[in-house]
Amino acid sequence: MFAFNDTSETRIKKIMAKYPEDRKVSALLPLLTLAQAQEGYVTPEAMVEIGQRLDVSPAYVESVCTFYTMYYTKPVGKYVVKFCINISCHLNGCDNLMEYAEKKLGIKEGETTPDKKFTLLKEECLAACTEAPVMQVNNKYHVNMTPEKIDQVLGSYK
Amino acid sequence: MNTATQTDTVTLTIDGKTVTVPKGTMVVDAAKTVDIEIPVFCYHEKLGPFGCCRMCLIEVEKMPKMITACTLAAGEGMVVKTTTEKVEKAQKGVLEFTLLNHPLDCPVCDKGGECPLQDNTFKFGPPDTRMEYNRFNREKATPLSPVITIDRERCIACQRCTRYSDIIEKDQALVMRNRGFQNRVSTFKDQPYDTRFSGNVIDICPVGALTNTDFRFTARTWDLTNTNTLCGHCACNCNMTLGTRLNEMKRVTTRPNDLVDDGWICDKARWGYDFTKSKNRITQPRKQGQSVGIQEACTEVAASLQKIVEAHGPSSVGFIGSGYGLNEDLYSYQKLFRTNLGTNNIDHKTYTDTPGLPVAHFDLLDVETSDLVVLIASDPTEELPILDLRLKKAMTRKGVQMIVLNDQQTLMDKYASLSLRYNVGSDGVLLAGLNTALQGQSAESDLESTTGVSSNQLQAVAEKIKSAGKVCVIYNPVALTGSSIHTLKQCLATAGGLAETTVGAMPAAPVTNSVGAMDMGVLPDVYPGGLALTDGDAIKAKWGDTAPLEKGLSALEMIEKAKSGELKALIVYRSNPVVDFPSGHEVGEALKKLDLLVVHDMMETETAKLAQIVLPSNGPGFDEGTTTNIGGRVQLRTKGLTTDNPADWKIVSMIAKELGQETAPKDVHAVTAEIAEKVTGYQEIKRSAIRKQGKNREAVASANGASASDGTHTGSGLILRVADVLFSHDKILDAESNLAHQFQPSTVHLHTSDAEQFGVKEGDEVRVTGNGHEVKAEVRISNRCNPGGLVLPKVSDEQGVMSLAEAGKAVSWVTIRK
Ligand code: SF4
Ligand code: SF4
Ligand code: FES
Ligand code: FES
Numbered sequence: 001m002f003a004f005n006d007t008s009e010t011r012i013k014k015i016m017a018k019y020p021e022d023r024k025v026s027a028l029l030p031l032l033t034l035a036q037a038q039e040g041y042v043t044p045e046a047m048v049e050i051g052q053r054l055d056v057s058p059a060y061v062e063s064v065c066t067f068y069t070m071y072y073t074k075p076v077g078k079y080v081v082k083f084c085i086n087i088s089c090h091l092n093g094c095d096n097l098m099e100y101a102e103k104k105l106g107i108k109e110g111e112t113t114p115d116k117k118f119t120l121l122k123e124e125c126l127a128a129c130t131e132a133p134v135m136q137v138n139n140k141y142h143v144n145m146t147p148e149k150i151d152q153v154l155g156s157y158k
Numbered sequence: 159m160n161t162a163t164q165t166d167t168v169t170l171t172i173d174g175k176t177v178t179v180p181k182g183t184m185v186v187d188a189a190k191t192v193d194i195e196i197p198v199f200c201y202h203e204k205l206g207p208f209g210c211c212r213m214c215l216i217e218v219e220k221m222p223k224m225i226t227a228c229t230l231a232a233g234e235g236m237v238v239k240t241t242t243e244k245v246e247k248a249q250k251g252v253l254e255f256t257l258l259n260h261p262l263d264c265p266v267c268d269k270g271g272e273c274p275l276q277d278n279t280f281k282f283g284p285p286d287t288r289m290e291y292n293r294f295n296r297e298k299a300t301p302l303s304p305v306i307t308i309d310r311e312r313c314i315a316c317q318r319c320t321r322y323s324d325i326i327e328k329d330q331a332l333v334m335r336n337r338g339f340q341n342r343v344s345t346f347k348d349q350p351y352d353t354r355f356s357g358n359v360i361d362i363c364p365v366g367a368l369t370n371t372d373f374r375f376t377a378r379t380w381d382l383t384n385t386n387t388l389c390g391h392c393a394c395n396c397n398m399t400l401g402t403r404l405n406e407m408k409r410v411t412t413r414p415n416d417l418v419d420d421g422w423i424c425d426k427a428r429w430g431y432d433f434t435k436s437k438n439r440i441t442q443p444r445k446q447g448q449s450v451g452i453q454e455a456c457t458e459v460a461a462s463l464q465k466i467v468e469a470h471g472p473s474s475v476g477f478i479g480s481g482y483g484l485n486e487d488l489y490s491y492q493k494l495f496r497t498n499l500g501t502n503n504i505d506h507k508t509y510t511d512t513p514g515l516p517v518a519h520f521d522l523l524d525v526e527t528s529d530l531v532v533l534i535a536s537d538p539t540e541e542l543p544i545l546d547l548r549l550k551k552a553m554t555r556k557g558v559q560m561i562v563l564n565d566q567q568t569l570m571d572k573y574a575s576l577s578l579r580y581n582v583g584s585d586g587v588l589l590a591g592l593n594t595a596l597q598g599q600s601a602e603s604d605l606e607s608t609t610g611v612s613s614n615q616l617q618a619v620a621e622k623i624k625s626a627g628k629v630c631v632i633y634n635p636v637a638l639t640g641s642s643i644h645t646l647k648q649c650l651a652t653a654g655g656l657a658e659t660t661v662g663a664m665p666a667a668p669v670t671n672s673v674g675a676m677d678m679g680v681l682p683d684v685y686p687g688g689l690a691l692t693d694g695d696a697i698k699a700k701w702g703d704t705a706p707l708e709k710g711l712s713a714l715e716m717i718e719k720a721k722s723g724e725l726k727a728l729i730v731y732r733s734n735p736v737v738d739f740p741s742g743h744e745v746g747e748a749l750k751k752l753d754l755l756v757v758h759d760m761m762e763t764e765t766a767k768l769a770q771i772v773l774p775s776n777g778p779g780f781d782e783g784t785t786t787n788i789g790g791r792v793q794l795r796t797k798g799l800t801t802d803n804p805a806d807w808k809i810v811s812m813i814a815k816e817l818g819q820e821t822a823p824k825d826v827h828a829v830t831a832e833i834a835e836k837v838t839g840y841q842e843i844k845r846s847a848i849r850k851q852g853k854n855r856e857a858v859a860s861a862n863g864a865s866a867s868d869g870t871h872t873g874s875g876l877i878l879r880v881a882d883v884l885f886s887h888d889k890i891l892d893a894e895s896n897l898a899h900q901f902q903p904s905t906v907h908l909h910t911s912d913a914e915q916f917g918v919k920e921g922d923e924v925r926v927t928g929n930g931h932e933v934k935a936e937v938r939i940s941n942r943c944n945p946g947g948l949v950l951p952k953v954s955d956e957q958g959v960m961s962l963a964e965a966g967k968a969v970s971w972v973t974i975r976k
Contacts, residue, residue: 057346059331063335
């Protein structure tokens with residue numbers, strides 16, 4: 001079972017007030033964000049709940065949710081490490097960086113360390129191409145990455 | 159709002175050709191009108207513009223960049239070019255991309271031969287690829303549902319299927335998950351995609367990603383013989399193509415007719431034709447259980463009937479038909495009984511109804527062009543699926559409003575601007591109240607206590623009807639109780655008299671040719687074309703001097719008289735009274751008393767088991783003739799399969815011949831022609847006129863009975879409401895059916911307060927008892943009907959729900975035992 005907590009409910013009230021009744025589906029992204037904030041990822045139960053509130057099918061919620069890579073549909077670690085693999089970062093050697101990170105954390109892309117600390121993901125263009133290659137950890141960008149910088153940055157996350 | 163005629167047009171040139179089209183037409187469709195093909199993948203005219211595949215790029219003068227023809231509305235003076243070097247290069251580029259990860263499956267792909275991807279590549283594509291890397295591999299054939307296979311490697315992400323699920327079905331069951339080249343057509347948590355209309359995605363998928371599991375690898379499409387025919391299940395009479403090979407049904411696909419099906423069929427059409435090869439078919443005539451030749455059987459039937467008529471008079475024989483017969487078959491049978499045997503003991507139903515309407519008979523397209531639809535006692539989703547799609551379209555895309563009046567909750571409530579639930583069995587009082595409201599008078603004081611609907615609510619319905627410009631009333635006569643159909647017709651007459659409103663109606667009985675059966679006079683008191691018995695002169699002129707003028711027995715009365723021994727012989731045609739009639743459990747005993755029971759049917763039934771003589775009816779797929787749908791549209795059903803057994807009308811004509819009939823129609827067209835000559839309303843129905851899209855028969859005389867009050871219902875327990883279910887496990891959809899996964903358990907739906915009173919809770923196994931019969935069911939506390947009623951969906955023949963209903967009673971009381 002999934003239920004939004006009181007803090008979320010207060011926020012939801014405010015969010016829903018912004019949209020007319022027949023456009024309430026516009027609240028989908030904010031609601032997904034709240035659900036993820038609460039559980040760490042968006043559970044199928046949360047999708048059902050959100051669909052009911054916004055009058056769309058859970059399948060529709062899932063389609064939107066999986067379109068955006070910042071929503072997770074599986075549990076993730078405390079820190080989500082993402083490497084941009086799009087063109088600029090690709091030309092600047094992101095493949096090697098990913099490989100390096102995989103070895104360092106002992107996991108493959110898409111996996112989470114057993115201590116639930118790090119999840120390693122790839123990402124399409126993070127829109128910081130001028131400073132490629134780019135790595136993102138949770139909400140923070142780290143640019144002009146090198147293996148040394150990976151050691152340094154990941155080391156700083158306790 | 160919908161009555162404004164669209165005269166606005168625009169004129170443009172496409173590749174030098176001048177084209178004039180209605181405003182709002184997309185360039186891609188405008189091009190089609192002058193035979194210019196702009197290739198598409200994602201665009202589908204029923205889904206509207208989307209623009210995701212880029213296949214349709216064109217150049218337009220004064221526009222700096224190429225543009226997609228499927229999203230561009232034709233504009234005045236536009237100069238469109240579809241064959242420039244730039245366009246051709248773009249087409250090649252788009253196809254090269256589309257094919258990047260596409261597997262080399264054509265040799266083993268079911269879509270081969272009718273695949274837009276093959277065709278577009280052949281016509282517009284590059285001869286080769288520059289792709290040097292490994293293709294992105296994905297899951298091959300996996301089930302999307304028990305009847306649909308999805309090959310995700312073949313999917314080109316055009317989103318036709320997902321948009322269909324959203325826009326047409328209104329379910330959003332099928333969606334696109336993830337994004338980019340990883341996107342994936344799927345359902346929530348990968349549940350099966352098993353809606354009532356799921357199969358249409360197979361037809362609209364422009365590649366072989368979605369295929370019909372039953373048809374997979376059974377034939378190459380070019381080896382099929384395709385027959386343009388009609389669906390023989392419900393009374394929508396959707397157009398479909400029957401694909402056969404070596405005289406065996408292989409698959410059913412859509413055959414768009416905007417006037418009927420709007421381009422779709424339901425899953426019962428697509429996967430509900432296994433009966434054409436079922437082992438439960440009646441393939442041979444038999445007498446006392448022994449196979450006999452058809453001529454011998456017919457001679458025997460005729461001789462026995464004659465003997466009985468001579469000994470006991472014409473009223474000792476009778477005919478019970480059904481709306482499953484074609485017009486030609488039903489017409490022939492009523493003629494046999496009236497002119498060769500001299501009786502009006504002819505019927506096809508167990509509910510009350512009269513032919514014709516006091517207002518215009520609206521067709522399916524009128525649903526979209528009305529301002530208001532009033533849906534009475536009808537559950538289109540289960541009874542007439544394509545009407546369900548049409549209503550959803552009208553409500554969500556055409557700005558039509560809907561009022562629902564029903565004793566049970568249905569999926570249509572969601573689309574209604576006003577939905578009133580009356581108490582089960584109170585339809586007569588409700589409709590009388592509505593009639594009063596339409597006449598501007600105030601309702602009887604006990605209206606609300608009887609019906610659960612207040613007079614203010616009915617006043618609101620009346621007001622809405624009065625203020626709408628065009629109103630389409632759709633009602634299911636089968637779900638009305640007692641004689642309330644007469645009250646309904648009075649309501650229609652009153653509404654028809656309103657000065658500012660145009661009112662039309664659609665009688666929406668679920669069985670295939672219900673309207674045709676009424677029109678053909680398969681009734682004890684009305685000759686074909688709505689000719690009433692009181693019109694003796696007209697009857698004599700058309701049917702001869704010996705045509706009987708006294709009222710015959712209704713179907714239920716025939717059973718009654720069989721029981722009392724007054725009726726001696728009965729022909730039962732495409733009907734299974736032992737299961738489908740009220741008090742069905744007692745019908746068998748009654749039929750056993752007959753001197754002669756002839757069953758003429760397609761499948762082995764409980765009734766056929768009791769017959770001395772059994773005649774085979776070939777049924778849909780094999781038969782040919784006309785049916786009349788709920789919109790009064792007469793269409794041609796043609797055959798895709800052949801058999802040595804004669805057609806039904808032919809069997810009737812063989813019996814007639816033995817009874818001394820001198821003339822015999824030489825083929826089915828001759829019967830159709832005779833109908834045009836003899837049945838008022840059908841004079842324009844000629845094969846040539848109906849071949850393409852069918853044709854509305856003209857109004858059949860409206861024979862409206864007086865409104866007899868059924869009185870107040872007294873009894874104890876709950877009033878029974880039997881609900882139709884689309885995928886019911888009966889003789890047509892048998893245990894081996896492809897749709898067996900859709901069969902439902904037997905459930906009984908109660909209101910919370912009644913559940914408390916009977917001390918039952920959700921999921922309890924109970925016995926619903928009444929009329930000396932019991933039905934096992936699982937409790938659902940669904941508030942599907944008001945307190946005091948109970949809904950029992952008819953999920954199978956075996957369940958035997960109709961036996962709970964008492965023959966001849968307006969309502970039946972049942973009770974619940976643990
Ligand atoms: S499965 Fe077919 S219809 Fe659906 S998106 Fe893929 S190609 Fe289009
Ligand atoms: S809606 Fe009725 S006529 Fe149409 S395909 Fe389905 S069963 Fe056949
Ligand atoms: S390509 Fe990596 S940030 Fe744009
Ligand atoms: S058909 Fe026009 S973009 Fe797909």
